[in-house]
Amino acid sequence: MFERLKIAAVVTALVATAAYAVFASTASPAANEPAALQNGAPAPDFTGIDTWINSPPLDLKQLRGKVVLVEFWTFDCINCAHTVPYMKAWYSRYRDRGLVVVGVHTPELPIERNTDNLKKAIARFGIEYPVAQDNSYATWNAYSNQYWPALYLIDKNGKLAYSHFGEGDYDQTEQTIRGLLGLDGKKG
Missing domain, CATH: 3.40.30.10 (Glutaredoxin)
Structure with missing residues (x-):
């Protein structure tokens, strides 16, 4: 029983990590965006x-x-x-x-x-x-x-x-x- 719970927790963590990675790759700005703003x-x-x-x-x-x-x-x-x-x-x-x-x-x-x-x-x-x-x-x-x-x-x-x-x-x-x-x- 304990092993099944442990496996379920690992699978849940992996799915959450994968889902976040997909979200972050689509929601965050592109890596080739322009340089940061300069003072002035x-x-x-x-x-x-x-x-x-x-x-x-x-x-x-x-x-x-x-x-x-x-x-x-x-x-x-x-x-x-x-x-x-x-x-x-x-x-x-x-x-x-x-x-x-x-x-x-x-x-x-x-x-x-x-x-x-x-x-x-x-x-x-x-x-x-x-x-x-x-x-x-x-x-x-x-x-x-x-x-x-x-x-x-x-x-x-x-x-x-x-x-x-x-x-x-x-x-x-x-x-x-x-x-x-x-x-x-x-x-x-």
Whole structure:
């Protein structure tokens, strides 16, 4: 009996791994995509967005004159979950000073494609800033992005000013936000 359960568990794991490999090969961007964006390059607009949550649809032209922080994330990613408190704090601290935060939710797993699941995760995390659901990877590909989480800061003229991939460098990111907003001195 124990051997049958062990075999069933192995078979289940193999099937799940194979299914994920097939999904990942079709859902992820192609290996021959263009090089990552460089600082000073015009930032790509939000494109192919399925649903906007916490906001009407946004575009970078209407956000000119603001500093925009775009974060590529997905709700079942532990590294992304670790960045949420920083994103929320920056949104709270600087939104009245000209910062717009947009979470571009680009799914890694099939359950993350479901809008209801995304809305539940946004409520669970307490996210109030705009979230764009990028199930087709259109905005992800426009940025030539390859990472969860990935942060892109866009200056008031619509140009990429800073990017960071993965967790960490929160102080540097915040100092860059403050610099782009023209805020000197200590946080506050």
